[in-house]
Amino acid sequence: MKRLRTLPKWFKRRIGYARLLCLALLIGFAALRVADPAPVEEIRVRTFDAFQRIDPRKKTARPVTIVDIDEKSMETFGQWPWPRTRLADLITELTELGAVVIAFDAVFPEPDRLNPDLAADTFRNLDEETRARLRALPSNDQIFADAIRKSRVVLGESGLPEEIATLDKTLPVTGLAMLGEEPQRFMFEFPGLLRNVPVLEHAAAGRGLFTIRPERDGIVRRVPMIMLAQGQTMPSLTFEMLRVATGSGTILIKAEKAGIKSLGIKGVQIPTDHNGQLWVHYARNDASIYVPAINVLEKNVAPDMIAGKLVLIGTSAVGLNDIKTTPVSRAMPGVEIHAQVLESALTGAVISQPNYGIGIEFAAAMLLGLLVIVFAPLFGPVSLVIFGGAFASVLVGTSAYFYTQHRLLIDFTYPLMSTTSIYLTLIFSAFVREQAQRRQIRSAFGQYLSPALVEQLAQSPEKLVLGGEEREMTIMFSDMRGFTSISETYKNDPQGLTALMNRFLTPLTNAILDRKGTIDKYMGDAIMAFWNAPLDDKDHELNACEAALDMLDRVDELNQAREQEAKQEGRPFIPLNAGIGLNTGVCVVGNMGSDQRFDYSVFGDSVNLASRLEGQSKEYGFPIIVGSKTALAVKDKFAILELDFIMVKGKKEPEVIYAIAGREDTAQSGRFQRLRNLTIEMLACYRNRDWHGALAAIARGRKTDEANSLELLYNLYEARIRGYLEDPPPEDWNGAFALLTK
Structure with missing residues (x-):
């Protein structure tokens, strides 16, 4: 009886319910391929269409x-x-x-x-x-x-x-x-x-x-x-x-x-x-x-x-x-x-889908699916991404090889869909476990809307329908730095942590709303917001940057008050810090969801880049990092400092990123001018492969009064340059650096 009671725990530890679910998915996809409903067939034939568009028949004769x-x-x-x-x-x-x-x-x-x-x-x-x-x-x-x-x-x-x-x-x-x-x-x-x-x-x-x-x-x-x-x-x-x-x-x-x-x-x-x-x-x-x-x-x-x-x-x-x-x-x-x-x-230029092709598809789906089920939970996130990209490349490459070399149509979409579904199920199960401790905070702060949106919907209730429109918008992601360390000090006081989150997010929210922004959602200690929707805002880039600087000012005010409280209560003081990413581009915005429940939200490639920029603020040592389109729109109003030329995960084109170091008065100061000149000199040497010149510029910068402001940036570039000295980039390197993290 004791063994029977411990069987679920053993099963969960050694095999896991996620793997069992994935086995069921594998069987389900096999049944789906046998049934071959219209959507599955359409995906397959659309793939074959793509092959023909990419490599159509070349006419060698006109009979x-x-x-x-x-x-x-x-x-x-x-x-x-x-x-x-x-x-x-x-x-x-x-x-x-x-x-x-x-x-x-x-x-x-x-x-x-x-x-x-x-x-x-x-x-x-x-x-x-x-x-x-x-x-x-x-x-x-x-x-x-x-x-x-x-x-x-x-x-x-x-x-x-x-x-x-x-x-x-x-x-x-x-x-x-x-x-x-x-x-x-x-x-x-x-x-x-x-x-x-x-x-x-x-x-x-x-x-x-x-x-x-x-x-x-x-x-x-x-x-x-x-x-x-x-x-x-x-x-x-x-x-x-x-x-x-x-x-x-x-x-x-x-x-x-x-x-x-x-x-x-x-x-x-x-x-x-x-x-x-x-x-x-x-x-x-x-x-x-x-x-x-x-x-x-x-x-x-x-x-x-x-x-x-x-x-x-x-x-x-x-x-x-x-x-x-x-x-x-x-x-x-x-x-x-x-x-x-x-x-x-x-x-003789014929193509065909051999009758044995379905056997190849089944074998590929079963083999890859079982490999993912067995080995994917043993790897870390980066390894999983590399592994997933590798098997997708193998499937696509094999299918392309059969088409280009033998003119055979072998479907890769079925094994790819099957294996990807299993892969995503395992990823999702791991994500759920890791995010359980923050679920309560996300639930408490996830339903806020901007007053502007509420008022507009109140005046025009017919807008409460599904759908979206394309707009040029500025997107903001903001996150608390050091949340894990702070939450550990409240492990015995969850109510205190909730109160702190309210105290942190409220002034940041007000700064956004005061500058005509719309709150999209709260994600634990993070805020996502946007400008130029639902109401038009021709100065959306300017207002977003003003809001970001206001947010830093209000965090400073909050830290001053908390430091005073900590002294009075005789407890240690841990300052709160915010990282902010801003990006401007064309997005789709509107009511997204189902007929029963939907939210006014935004999505698009520009949104993803804003999120990536927020994640990089701690790496470069500047709390506000913006994309190139945002920076060019406000360059005459703020102290803009070029940081890097990067290739972020999920994008094909590199992006120049900038820091906002202050408003116009800061931009006119001699201190900022020296910061910018030091950075320009170092970046010019770096992008021209003058590694020793770049290191010399960094060394000179560290001797100035402004060294502290650029220390993290100097450390980042120094580490890259020393890596390139040992393993130089390829000849066609354009100066872009591929980020390994989001």
């Missing part, structure tokens, strides 16, 4: 020409559909120019409305002799069929969402051969099939579906190469063109238990996904492969544009609604997608 029924052609010859006699002329001209195969990205399901016999029955006031002569003329469809028969033409057909009761199943179809599993159960199926009039079907060398299926988000990534339509197994228009061009009699379909693997004809084998779809390896839009139909009909086309080419007849006219979205283009004509398929197949 396809598009005869474009464009706006100019329709303006000359009339709106679509054209008379079949004109299409016969088009076929004849293309054949004479040496086209290998001609295909229509269109279907002709009904007789031509301009057939002579229809005119004989429709036109009024015709004498019987004229009617008889019209009926004796060959139909436009027959003329079109004769032109088709003299060439190698593939007619387009279309899959329909509803069955056609009058479908003629005696019309010719392409022969098929199958190897392996029964492939039809994996194919996309259309209930109906729209075919051409029989006279055209019998004359054509081939028939294929031109139907393109956009995915859930409307983007065409995959094109079915083989489909079922009203019980008929039909090749795509493009694959049928390849069959006719190679003179193959049948199409070979290879299938396995996981699905269709590939389609083959004489000399060509195309890998597909399990549904028989080809991942189109897109190139950028290529206007050079288009020839207007009017140019062909008027015999005004360069012969080499047609001779030896596969020719697609289609349209780029917007009015005919054949414009698609692809990973590399928001407006690609459907006929060009067919051309891209043909180019990929003929040049």
Whole structure:
């Protein structure tokens, strides 16, 4: 019984409930991948889209020409559909120019409305002799069929969402051969099939579906190469063109238990996904492969544009609604997608998602997930970040390698999401434990709003809705220095610590509100505030800096009062100090949260930088550190001192940071001028790699009356320089220093 009672404690100490939760997450993500809901699939295919945008197919040849029924052609010859006699002329001209195969990205399901016999029955006031002569003329469809028969033409057909009761199943179809599993159960199926009039079907060398299926988000990534339509197994228009061009009699379909693997004809084998779809390896839009139909009909086309080419007849006219979205283009004509398929197949530049890819994804997710569960709790925060970045880089790099080197689509988002969720769960559990001792203080001070916001919401209650707007704002983070040491003196007096926090935060809050600031939140002993929202403040940078200096003045006043109280009570005095970070930039501000509970808050990259600057104030020895945009806006009003050129965690671009040492009177003082000159001299030597010159400048500075003000800054740079003397920075070093802490 005793062992049973101690089992939960042993489990918590040796394994931990967080690890158990992570194991459950790992299993849950495996089930999620098997189910493959729409959001998971969309993340995966969006990643593949990014690969195509970064590294699209490079055109090494142009074996396809598009005869474009464009706006100019329709303006000359009339709106679509054209008379079949004109299409016969088009076929004849293309054949004479040496086209290998001609295909229509269109279907002709009904007789031509301009057939002579229809005119004989429709036109009024015709004498019987004229009617008889019209009926004796060959139909436009027959003329079109004769032109088709003299060439190698593939007619387009279309899959329909509803069955056609009058479908003629005696019309010719392409022969098929199958190897392996029964492939039809994996194919996309259309209930109906729209075919051409029989006279055209019998004359054509081939028939294929031109139907393109956009995915859930409307983007065409995959094109079915083989489909079922009203019980008929039909090749795509493009694959049928390849069959006719190679003179193959049948199409070979290879299938396995996981699905269709590939389609083959004489000399060509195309890998597909399990549904028989080809991942189109897109190139950028290529206007050079288009020839207007009017140019062909008027015999005004360069012969080499047609001779030896596969020719697609289609349209780029917007009015005919054949414009698609692809990973590399928001407006690609459907006929060009067919051309891209043909180019990929003929040049061997195809991409595919192998059926074994999901096995690789599962193995990566399980292996990395278990490694994180076992080893992540044993490392410190910095090691965890490095470890997390390493495994993310490995996953992304592996996927990119398969794509760039082998043109295989291997998904890294699933193992990355799975492992990241486990990683964040472990991080969060550690964070909860470390923050438990400060939770009570955060709870007590976390609900304050500025009076300006309260008044505005009272006047306009309709603003209590979710949403945000972009504004240029100045953000402040302020924190008490030495909070841990101070809290230890109150370990037996938590009420006293709470009273001290109230006494510390109240004057700082008033300083912010007096300068038109808005309190975003309290975080234990820290304050986050911002300017220029919800009310406009054109001087937000100036007011934020004034508030920061006011806060330091009020902390000094508080320390004087507390020191006097400590003397009277005969107890030691520990001064309170504040560190402040300010930064200006575009942020999103508004009511953030859920429909039931939300706060007026701000977020953005500029907010993150302000937080990082506050954390660095203790390192540089100045209580107020500001970003470059804030400093440049107020440089004529305050004593501004350049400190460093840094690369903070989470940002790609380095930032020049400054200290605010006082107001305008301080800036004009001789003491501050000497401080600034000493700093400028030291920084110039440092950034020019003149390490000994920088050390000499530091040594001279330490001999001045102002040495005490710059001691921490001197210590920081001296340590860096001595490190660079042993291990110099790279040749392309721009003077920026990457901060290792937040």
